Amino acid sequence: xxxxxxxxxxxxxLGITVLFGVTVRxxxxxxxxxxxxxxxxxxxxxxxxxLCLAVLGVGWGLVxxxxxxxxxxxxxxxxxxxxVGDRAVLITGSDTGIxxxxxxxxxxxxxxxxxxxxxxxxxxxxxxxQTCSQRLSLLQLDITNATQVKEAYKKVSxxxxxxxxxxxxxxxxxxxxxxxGELLPMSTYRQCMEVNFFGAVDVSKTFLPLLRKSQGRxxxxxxxxxxxxxxxxxxxxxxxxxxxxxxxxxxxxLSKWGIQVAAIHPSGFxxxxxxxxxxxxxxxxxxxxxxxxxxxxxxxxxxxxxxKSYLLxxxxxxxxxxxxxxxxxxxxxxxxxxxxxxxxxxxAYVPLCxxxxxxxxxxxxxxxxxxSLSQGH
Ligand SMILES: NC(=O)c1ccc[n+]([C@@H]2O[C@H](COP(=O)([O-])OP(=O)(O)OC[C@H]3O[C@@H](n4cnc5c(N)ncnc54)[C@H](OP(=O)(O)O)[C@@H]3O)[C@@H](O)[C@H]2O)c1
Ligand SMILES: *[C@@H]1O[C@H](CO)[C@@H](O)[C@H](O)[C@H]1NC(C)=O
Ligand SMILES: *[C@@H]1O[C@H](CO)[C@@H](O)[C@H](O)[C@H]1NC(C)=O
Numbered sequence: 001x002x003x004x005x006x007x008x009x010x011x012x013x014l015g016i017t018v019l020f021g022v023t024v025r026x027x028x029x030x031x032x033x034x035x036x037x038x039x040x041x042x043x044x045x046x047x048x049x050x051l052c053l054a055v056l057g058v059g060w061g062l063v064x065x066x067x068x069x070x071x072x073x074x075x076x077x078x079x080x081x082x083x084v085g086d087r088a089v090l091i092t093g094s095d096t097g098i099x100x101x102x103x104x105x106x107x108x109x110x111x112x113x114x115x116x117x118x119x120x121x122x123x124x125x126x127x128x129x130q131t132c133s134q135r136l137s138l139l140q141l142d143i144t145n146a147t148q149v150k151e152a153y154k155k156v157s158x159x160x161x162x163x164x165x166x167x168x169x170x171x172x173x174x175x176x177x178x179x180x181g182e183l184l185p186m187s188t189y190r191q192c193m194e195v196n197f198f199g200a201v202d203v204s205k206t207f208l209p210l211l212r213k214s215q216g217r218x219x220x221x222x223x224x225x226x227x228x229x230x231x232x233x234x235x236x237x238x239x240x241x242x243x244x245x246x247x248x249x250x251x252x253x254l255s256k257w258g259i260q261v262a263a264i265h266p267s268g269f270x271x272x273x274x275x276x277x278x279x280x281x282x283x284x285x286x287x288x289x290x291x292x293x294x295x296x297x298x299x300x301x302x303x304x305x306x307x308k309s310y311l312l313x314x315x316x317x318x319x320x321x322x323x324x325x326x327x328x329x330x331x332x333x334x335x336x337x338x339x340x341x342x343x344x345x346x347x348a349y350v351p352l353c354x355x356x357x358x359x360x361x362x363x364x365x366x367x368x369x370x371x372s373l374s375q376g377h
Pocket of ligand 3 (some may be wrong): 218
């Protein structure tokens with residue numbers, strides 16, 4: 001009786017170990033390594049394997065142990081980072097937010113940073129000049145201006161001589177005014193495509209020859225809204241979805257050159273992208289002016305004037321700590337085996353899973369519940 005219970009327990013352990021290993025592997029594919037997780041993911045499979053060994057006896061226990069160790073080794077090996085050395089990285093949109101924080105972070109790690117800024121005389125650029133090392137160069141780079149993209153390319157290739165560029169982070173982006181797709185003026189759709197899609201395409205195409213030399217990395221900061229449909233993000237989401245699809249195709253096409261590509265789909269983080277009340281007033285005015293009278297009547301003044309309140313609430317559920325995004329981008333730049341997609345931030349991964357694996361009606365229901373919860377009504 002005891003022997004039977006013992007072997008049952010052993011099989012259970014083996015099952016758990018295998019399940020655990022597979023889960024870890026799966027999660028590792030989706031999420032960048034977190035320091036705290038590292039210990040857990042490496043220790044737990046080994047402990048479970050050892051337990052197997054104790055209960056199952058030498059034969060099968062050993063197999064379980066080896067298997068779990070192999071899995072955790074594979075996971076940790078893939079997550080291991082290459083040395084920074086003198087690798088050079090170009091970041092677009094370093095004036096504020098994620099790009100700005102990333103420029104400082106990579107500079108502090110020893111990278112040669114080319115920080116593209118929309119305004120070289122602005123406060124963001126000035127702060128980078130003051131706080132970063134001599135390695136960092138500022139580039140005037142409006143990604144929608146072909147002349148500036150070409151000039152930036154010239155400057156970067158002159159500075160690098162023959163050493164190639166290790167990474168390009170397409171970070172610059174705009175949000176536009178979040179409102180119902182029917183209400184958004186055409187200009188918002190065009191601006192979003194212009195910056196978030198065409199701008200990133202131009203920068204990527206221009207700098208790819210330099211990446212080819214180093215067999216480097218292309219990283220696109222897309223968005224959660226580019227991977228799944230979210231209300232109010234018709235213009236922004238569509239432009240990011242275009243970027244994500246382009247990324248996917250490039251990942252397939254560029255692998256033959258040894259260039260690895262990764263897309264980052266962050267959820268909400270508190271940055272300059274949420275805009276200022278001046279900007280909202282301007283965007284609201286533009287929206288109202290372009291609205292046909294009957295649409296205006298159907299939606300009602302109250303609803304239309306309430307659109308801005310969504311922006312007011314946004315900071316409440318956006319994270320002020322950008323480090324998950326920075327870690328994801330670092331992993332995309334330096335991991336031996338970077339992932340194709342990263343989903344940093346609260347609530348970025350689960351909706352994506354539901355969108356991918358469940359019927360659409362369930363996804364729509366889930367999103368409406370999630371949004372009404374996060375907006376407190
Ligand atoms: N924050 C989030 O919650 C979140 C979520 C998902 C995805 N993202 C994505 O993350 C990226 C960075 O966003 P962020 O949150 O850090 O916003 P941010 O603070 O507004 O940063 C975007 C930067 O891009 C710059 N920029 C705008 N138009 C440009 C152009 N034509 N050429 C060059 N630079 C331009 C902006 O300059 P100005 O400040 O001078 O306009 C700003 O410095 C964006 O692609 C965004 O879509 C952010
Ligand atoms: C593009 O950049 C160039 C060089 O900085 C500038 O002279 C030109 O006016 C810009 N074009 C537009 C459309 O902003
Ligand atoms: C990023 O976007 C650019 C332009 O859209 C594309 O060339 C590139 O392959 C994309 N890379 C990734 C990793 O998404």
